[in-house]
């Protein structure tokens with residue numbers, strides 16, 4: 269086998285090994301095809317480790333400088349496409365160390381002093397996730413901004429509100445969109461909370477028990493921007509809770525995006541006709557020339573399964589593991605990387621969809637709320653305001669709805685005379701109160717869809733998103 273890190277008889281391993289790996293097992297064992305993703309973090313962690321070793325007098329400053337330069341050379345080589353490790357390197361950690369030794373000779377062999385791949389991989393993974401969490405927060409904010417802009421344009425537009433997907437009560441469209449702002453805000457808070465527990469440094473736990481080398485864990489932790497160090501070395505190398513937490517938070521992001529997608533898909537249908545898809549985010553059919561398909565929200569909805577699946581895979585990965593490190597942990601990477609990438613891509617795609625991929629059909633929306641019985645509760649509320657007990661009013665309006673259905677008319681088609689016969693409390697202001705716009709405006713309770721309330725919320729969001 270082509271020379272490994274330590275140059276032992278069998279390649280990578282110590283001289284204990286006499287034979288090389290079976291070629292299939294070599295490939296089966298390797299993570300290099302996917303953990304090269306951690307290259308920048310591996311280099312950052314190694315530079316911090318080398319500096320700490322020098323600060324603690326374990327290696328000289330000159331040696332630390334050399335290691336630093338060698339590691340930066342590898343960074344440059346990678347940027348230029350000149351760092352291409354193969355299966356024989358097994359993983360990113362060995363690949364870097366091997367290249368370092370090739371570049372520097374004996375000094376390169378000092379880097380791994382007082383550390384193990386077990387604390388190293390945990391450090392890399394946390395650094396990687398911490399960076400990605402910071403990036404994705406602005407992606408989520410961009411999506412919120414896109415939703416806000418739509419909401420802001422539609423503070424006067426109405427939309428039918430549903431329960432059980434049956435027409436319930438008319439809403440202000442901005443109110444409907446702002447509901448998703450709330451979900452996304454909780455997502456951002458959850459991811460921020462995940463970040464707190466990601467930001468703990470396992471480096472210095474070594475293989476599992478700590479190290480006799482006089483290291484300073486606080487030194488590396490501070491250099492890498494970690495807020496704390498793991499208190500227990502066994503926990504440090506075997507904690508993957510943060511991967512599970514992240515995937516759970518990402519799953520909720522996906523669930524929220526999927527609900528929104530489902531609405532857009534329905535709204536874009538002929539049956540609803542509430543939105544028009546622009547050419548920016550829709551595709552046609554290879555067969556049916558009239559079609560325009562909502563691929564973007566469908567893909568977002570469809571990709572949920574991957575992220576939910578990764579959460580399940582990670583939980584299953586950790587559930588039976590004895591302390592401390594087990595190779596099972598190598599499975600954390602693809603799950604984490606794909607969960608992250610899928611979520612981030614879906615956030616961005618949904619942001620683009622709301623920025624330029626759809627237009628609400630204001631006329632149709634405003635008309636839609638005129639065509640139903642979604643003001644029935646308001647007739648009951650009208651009576652309640654005039655002293656009739658709610659349940660009595662409710663029964664009465666139910667009977668009126670039935671009569672209208674028989675007569676194929678709407679509530680507003682009954683004249684005042686007819687209403688008065690049903691109950692003397694009905695007066696000439698009833699018809700005005702039944703108009704969808706009045707129905708919406710009347711819902712002034714805190715958190716309600718009343719225009720004034722929505723206006724307040726838009727103001728709050730506009731401040732928050734600044």
Ligand code: ARG
Pocket residue numbers: 299303359385386389593595597598599
């Ligand atoms: N590639 C390994 C992983 O992803 C690195 C740690 C290996 N440690 C070990 N003791 N084999 O988990």
